[in-house]
Amino acid sequence: MLFRKNETMPQFSDRFLRIVAFAILMMSISYASAAAAHFVSDDVYDVLRTVRKIFGLGAAGIVIIPFLQLMRIRFKNEPACKNESEGFIADVYAKSTINAFSAGFVGLIFLEPFAAKVTPDLSPAFFVQTALSLMMAVLGINFFIKSRADDGELDDEFDDEFENEAGPK
Amino acid sequence: MSGELTNRIRVYRAEHRLSQGALAGIIGVSRKTISTIEVGKFVPSTVIALKIARHFGVPVEDIFALNTE
Numbered sequence: 001m002l003f004r005k006n007e008t009m010p011q012f013s014d015r016f017l018r019i020v021a022f023a024i025l026m027m028s029i030s031y032a033s034a035a036a037a038h039f040v041s042d043d044v045y046d047v048l049r050t051v052r053k054i055f056g057l058g059a060a061g062i063v064i065i066p067f068l069q070l071m072r073i074r075f076k077n078e079p080a081c082k083n084e085s086e087g088f089i090a091d092v093y094a095k096s097t098i099n100a101f102s103a104g105f106v107g108l109i110f111l112e113p114f115a116a117k118v119t120p121d122l123s124p125a126f127f128v129q130t131a132l133s134l135m136m137a138v139l140g141i142n143f144f145i146k147s148r149a150d151d152g153e154l155d156d157e158f159d160d161e162f163e164n165e166a167g168p169k
Numbered sequence: 170m171s172g173e174l175t176n177r178i179r180v181y182r183a184e185h186r187l188s189q190g191a192l193a194g195i196i197g198v199s200r201k202t203i204s205t206i207e208v209g210k211f212v213p214s215t216v217i218a219l220k221i222a223r224h225f226g227v228p229v230e231d232i233f234a235l236n237t238e
Contacts, residue, residue, distance in 0.1 A: 010199040087202040088211040 025140030100139035
């Protein structure tokens with residue numbers, strides 16, 4: 001049994017990926033807060049620390065239940081998951097991860113001279129947090145922009161046409 | 170060789186009186202996948218293309234073609 005009534009495995013898989021992408025965006029904010037905390041006063045530091053915790057825990061919170069659900073389905077009925085990696089949303093997610101990796105790579109290349117010359121006293125944690133925040137932001141934003149592709153709204157009309165022609169059963 | 174992949178899924182669906190959701194259920198993908206294939210936004214895997222062709226009982230080239238113009 002899945003989360004929503006009449007939800008098929010591919011639909012659940014798509015929804016799961018959307019939740020994961022949203023959680024990754026939340027993690028991006030969490031890491032950005034952690035990175036920004038290196039430059040602020042103690043008062044603002046406490047605020048940023050709270051923001052980091054809220055977004056970090058929120059991300060874990062929204063993913064954990066669908067993740068357990070997915071694991072349960074995988075262990076129970078593996079054949080139902082065979083096509084889940086071949087759909088449009090899974091493809092967009094995979095491409096978004098590649099873009100995120102590329103952004104992280106380029107970001108680190110730009111951060112490297114910055115680290116050596118401008119901010120030699122900064123903790124390495126800052127650079128790790130910045131790179132992670134950048135990569136996660138690119139992944140999440142890229143995913144949501146590409147996954148809301150115009151996919152032919154005319155289909156609803158088409159479906160209605162079939163249903164009307166079929167008549168009541 | 171480069172070209173745009175075109176398809177006739179909508180035509181075959183109409184012939185078989187099948188909605189996107191129904192075809193998606195048969196193939197084992199989401200409706201979004203079928204609709205994005207139809208509008209040319211998403212190029213399906215070979216497995217999905219073959220499943221669609223098999224469902225309609227035609228060779229895969231009847232449904233998918235490379236537009237080289």
